[in-house]
Amino acid sequence: MARLMAPAIVILGSGALATARRIQRRYPGARVHGLRSRFDARAERGAGSGHEAGHEAGHEAGREAGHEANQEAHLQTRIEADLEAGTEGVDIVYEELSAYLRELYASGTPIIALCAAGIVIRCVAPLLANKGTEPPVLAVAEDGSAVVPLLGGLAGVNAMAREIAQALDVPPAITTSGELRFGTCVLNPPPGYALASIEQGKRFVSDLLAGERTRIEGGAHWLDDAPLPRSETARRAIRVTPLAWDGNADELLIHPRSVVVALADGDGETAVARVRDALAARGLSPLALAAVVVPSSCSGDEALERAAHALGVALRFADVADAAHTRSLPRAWLEAALPAQCEIVDAGPGIALAVAETPLDPDTIGRARGRLTVIGLGPGSAELMAPAARDALRDATDILGYATYVDMAGPFRADQRVHPTDNREEMQRARHAFELASGGRHVVMVSSGDPGVFAMASAVLEALDTSGAPHWADVELQIVPGVSAAMATAARAGAPLGHDFCMLSLSDNLKPWAVIESRVALAAQADLVMAFYNPVSRARPWQLDKALDIVRASRAPDTVVVLGRDIARPGASLVSTTLGRLSSADVDMRTMVIIGSSTTRAFSTRPPSARGTPREWVYTPRWYR
Ligand code: SAH
Numbered sequence: 001m002a003r004l005m006a007p008a009i010v011i012l013g014s015g016a017l018a019t020a021r022r023i024q025r026r027y028p029g030a031r032v033h034g035l036r037s038r039f040d041a042r043a044e045r046g047a048g049s050g051h052e053a054g055h056e057a058g059h060e061a062g063r064e065a066g067h068e069a070n071q072e073a074h075l076q077t078r079i080e081a082d083l084e085a086g087t088e089g090v091d092i093v094y095e096e097l098s099a100y101l102r103e104l105y106a107s108g109t110p111i112i113a114l115c116a117a118g119i120v121i122r123c124v125a126p127l128l129a130n131k132g133t134e135p136p137v138l139a140v141a142e143d144g145s146a147v148v149p150l151l152g153g154l155a156g157v158n159a160m161a162r163e164i165a166q167a168l169d170v171p172p173a174i175t176t177s178g179e180l181r182f183g184t185c186v187l188n189p190p191p192g193y194a195l196a197s198i199e200q201g202k203r204f205v206s207d208l209l210a211g212e213r214t215r216i217e218g219g220a221h222w223l224d225d226a227p228l229p230r231s232e233t234a235r236r237a238i239r240v241t242p243l244a245w246d247g248n249a250d251e252l253l254i255h256p257r258s259v260v261v262a263l264a265d266g267d268g269e270t271a272v273a274r275v276r277d278a279l280a281a282r283g284l285s286p287l288a289l290a291a292v293v294v295p296s297s298c299s300g301d302e303a304l305e306r307a308a309h310a311l312g313v314a315l316r317f318a319d320v321a322d323a324a325h326t327r328s329l330p331r332a333w334l335e336a337a338l339p340a341q342c343e344i345v346d347a348g349p350g351i352a353l354a355v356a357e358t359p360l361d362p363d364t365i366g367r368a369r370g371r372l373t374v375i376g377l378g379p380g381s382a383e384l385m386a387p388a389a390r391d392a393l394r395d396a397t398d399i400l401g402y403a404t405y406v407d408m409a410g411p412f413r414a415d416q417r418v419h420p421t422d423n424r425e426e427m428q429r430a431r432h433a434f435e436l437a438s439g440g441r442h443v444v445m446v447s448s449g450d451p452g453v454f455a456m457a458s459a460v461l462e463a464l465d466t467s468g469a470p471h472w473a474d475v476e477l478q479i480v481p482g483v484s485a486a487m488a489t490a491a492r493a494g495a496p497l498g499h500d501f502c503m504l505s506l507s508d509n510l511k512p513w514a515v516i517e518s519r520v521a522l523a524a525q526a527d528l529v530m531a532f533y534n535p536v537s538r539a540r541p542w543q544l545d546k547a548l549d550i551v552r553a554s555r556a557p558d559t560v561v562v563l564g565r566d567i568a569r570p571g572a573s574l575v576s577t578t579l580g581r582l583s584s585a586d587v588d589m590r591t592m593v594i595i596g597s598s599t600t601r602a603f604s605t606r607p608p609s610a611r612g613t614p615r616e617w618v619y620t621p622r623w624y625r
Contacts, residue, residue, distance in 0.1 A: 005394065006030045006413045007110035007136070007160070011090070012097065014039050016114035019144040019168065020090075023112055026167040030112075032468060033409035034090030035097065036570075068285070091411070093570065094382065098123040108388060110152070111138040112164065117148050124151070136160050144168040146400060149175070154188050154198070176183045178205040184226045186238070189254050192359030194287040196245055204236065204252040212236050219358060220254065242288035242355055244280075244323050256359045260338065261332035262318065264350035266294055267289040268303020272310050278347035284355070291316045291362035293333070299474050300367050316366035317440075325557040337365055363619045368473040371436035374448040374457045376482020377408055380569035384488060388480045394443050398436050400429055401446035401456070409446045426456065430463035439565035450484040454505045486531035489564030489592040492574050494617040495563055496594050499624060501529035506536070506543050513543070529600060529620055532593035544584040544593075555579055560596035562618055563587060576602050576618050595618060 006029030009020045013035070020032045094100040097115075101123040104111050113120045117139035124137065128151075136152035138161055147170060149161040158172070158179050165172035179185050185316070187201040187209075195201050208214060213231035216223060218240030229236075238252045239342070245253050260277045271292070279286055292308050294301075296317045308315035318333045327371060330352030334344045338354050342527065347353040354360075373392040378384035393409055401409070403420035412418055421429050429445070437443045447455035457479050464472055490497045502523050509515060523530050536544045557580030565573045565588070575586065579595065587593060600620040 005109050005135075006411050007112050008033050008104050008411070009112045009114070009141075010094075010097070010101065010104070011035075011114045013142075016142040017090070019140065019142060020114055022144065022165055022167055023140070026163055029411060029414045031091035033092045033100070036093040036095050039090045039093055052470035092382070095329055100382075102127055105135060107138065107394065108133055108135045110137050110155070110160065112140055112160075117150060120150060138164065140164060146173055148173045153179075153185060154584055156188055157187055159188075167482050176248045177209055181209060182228050184223065184578055186223070186226075186228070186252065189220075190222050192257055192361070193240070194255045194257060196287060197254060197284065198559045199308075200245075200249075201252055203249075204238075207236065214238055214252075217241070218254075219256070232357050242285060243283050244285035255285050255288040256357075257288060258356040258359050259284055260291050260293060260334065260342075260354045260360055260362075260365060261289065261347070261464050262293040262334050262354075264295070264330050266298035266301045266304055268301050268305075268307050271304055271307035274306075274348070275311055278351055278353050281347065282345070282355075284353075286311065287293040289313050290360045291320050291365050293330075293337075293366050295319075300476070305369075310565075314362040314368065316362060316368060316596045318366045342437075348622075360570045364616070367440035368442070370440050370476075371442045371479045372437040372445065372460065372475050373434050373443070374445045374451045374460050374479060376447050376452075376455070376484070377405060378483040379449060379567045380408065384483045384568050386480060386482060389482060389559065392478075394478060395442055396444040397442045399444050399446065400433050400436075402487075405446045405448050408448070408474055409444075426459040427463060430456065430459040431467070433460065434463060434467070434469070434472045434475060437475040438469070447482070448485075449488070450482045450483065451479055453484045453486075453503065454507075485533065485564070485567065485592045486594065488567045489531075489562060489574070489594060492564060492567055492572075493562045493576060493594070495619040496560070496596055496600055497529055497531070498620040498622060499529065499597065499599065501531060501597075501620075503531045503533060505533045506547055507534035507540065508543065516543070517550060518545065521553075524551045527555075527597045530593075530595045532595070534589065535587050535591055537589040537591045544587060548579070548582060548584070552579060555595070556598070559598070560600045560602045560618055562592075562594040562596075564592040564594070565594065566590050576616055599624065 007027055009023055009030050010033045011017060011020050024030050028284040101111060101113065101120065105124045105127055120137060120139045134152045134155060136155050136157035137150045138157060139148045139150055140146065147161050147165040147168065149157040149172070151157060153176060158174050158176060159175060161172035176178055176185065186205055187195055187198065189195060208229060213229045213236065215234045215237040216230070217237050218241045220238060222246055223238065231349070236250045238254065239253045240256060241498060242255055242258050244519060259279065261272060261278055263274065274529065275292060276286060279289065289311060291314045292311060293316045294304055296319050298304055299317055305315060318337065330345050330350065331344060334352050334354045336343070338360070339356060342354045342356045344352060344354045374388035375392050377389065398417045398419060399409060399412060400419045400421065405419045406418055433443050433445050445456050445460060449455065451457040464477070486497065486503055504519060504523065506516060557578060559579040560583050561577050561579055563575040563577065563586060567574070597620060602616055602618045604614045604616045606614045
């Protein structure tokens with residue numbers, strides 16, 4: 001079924017915050033996004049970046065944040081905290097409005113922008129020429145006095161305008177004539193239904209506006225109370241049917257997604273043609289297809305995945321007990337799995353088809369192939385997250401990870417389940433992810449930075465390697481890289497990792513300190529640039545000083561050192577110093593320490609204007625003597 005993402009409530013200044021929070025009460029999954037230069041992000045503030053950050057940031061283990069009631073309570077606490085502290089915070093900060101709105105729009109996120117309609121239009125204008133799915137976009141006056149739906153007529157923008165207007169106690173500024181007249185967008189049927197043709201639909205609505213009347217044929221419960229000009233004898237009809245268009249120009253056709261096709265074998269290459277032929281033979285529209293079902297033994301077959309994608313439906317799996325009977329499976333299986341009122345027919349050798357009166361929810365038919373995607377969020381800011389990671393978050397049914405990172409990865413829709421956990425339970429969390437995924441869920445495991453650098457990807461693979469559970473091996477596992485803290489810090493400083501370097505974690509939680517000492521000594525002798533992760537924590541106060549003593553034994557005091565703290569997060573700081581001056585007091589668990597090699601250099605550029613600030617750069621040249 002079509003799912004709408006939680007909207008982004010985007011504001012420019014603090015004048016809009018009160019209105020934004022009122023709208024947020026109506027959409028508890030939504031977050032308020034504010035311009036970085038005007039806001040400090042409450043959600044990002046205090047975000048620990050260290051392995052041990054759970055102790056610092058405090059976590060709410062077991063909190064199922066996806067639960068609406070909890071989100072409402074969470075929001076209420078935040079509003080109260082705002083009032084009590086007399087401070088203002090937003091949930092997420094962005095750098096620049098125009099690019100940010102385009103990014104939200106392109107990702108299909110509904111946008112509620114609390115600023116002038118003209119600003120919003122100009123920002124997203126470059127994207128409008130491209131046909132594609134258009135999310136709802138609304139402009140709302142900062143003081144809540146006007147709600148203007150701008151884009152996304154087919155995605156329910158007018159319905160949202162009414163909801164927001166009701167929350168703000170003002171009339172919505174609906175401008176769609178059909179909608180004004182009929183009180184509903186006839187061309188925007190609810191989830192589970194598909195409009196046959198938008199062109200045909202537009203003509204139909206303009207005919208009704210010009211005075212034509214209509215009958216309604218088939219179940220269209222959402223139109224029951226709509227003030228449509230009805231007449232039982234009208235030539236025009238709104239027809240709700242899985243049957244394909246028969247060329248009658250007087251009909252507005254809406255298809256319930258009420259057809260399921262089951263295939264006995266997994267020949268993915270011919271699947272699209274076989275399904276289309278089976279539908280066509282019964283006069284059914286491809287838009288009425290809700291799902292394609294194949295035996296579980298076909299799980300992982302990429303050609304079948306592609307076929308389902310080409311048909312625009314979910315691929316679902318039926319558990320077949322006896323492979324010898326697979327040719328008679330489709331019909332028998334559909335009979336067992338679908339509601340009694342479905343009509344089930346054999347549609348050829350090894351293919352059967354079921355047609356229901358009303359939409360069938362694909363999520364309830366057989367099971368999905370489970371998916372586990374391990375992603376890195378990058379160092380913190382949205383623009384440094386890979387689009388593939390964002391896509392995975394959008395498609396996730398379940399999100400797992402250490403609570404701080406899960407919070408950073410939001411906002412989530414009400415239908416997404418969030419499982420924040422304690423930072424130390426890595427293996428347990430990895431197993432939980434496989435259990436959920438092997439049950440057919442689409443699970444995303446979040447790490448900060450890159451998931452393969454001192455993070456969850458290894459734990460996930462170790463869980464798979466050591467479990468031997470066959471149903472885990474069937475999970476579609478993918479690892480999406482991210483910008484690691486060393487890369488993010490290096491880029492801010494210049495290019496200190498421009499030649500050979502190594503990454504070391506100074507945490508002795510998961511390896512003996514003796515190993516760390518020997519690796520630091522050898523790396524220092526080898527003149528490698530070193531990136532220290534997890535340099536210190538409250539539980540490990542002396543380790544960094546010890547490591548620095550070892551480095552100083554083979555590297556000069558004027559060796560360049562870069563310290564990046566909370567890079568790409570609010571309150572980020574970047575310091576360049578030398579090995580001689582470096583003190584462990586300058587470093588905490590949210591700091592990345594980069595120790596240069598003998599060739600790493602720092603220099604400053606001075607802008608021509610006397611008022612310009614000098615800029616320091618650090619780099620390691622590409623050559624080596
Ligand atoms: N997977 C992460 C690293 C996790 S280990 C990555 O690839 O970045 C946690 C350590 O990473 C912290 O102790 C700190 O040394 C470093 N770190 C993570 N995020 C950081 C940030 N935004 N700024 C500076 N250092 C960061």
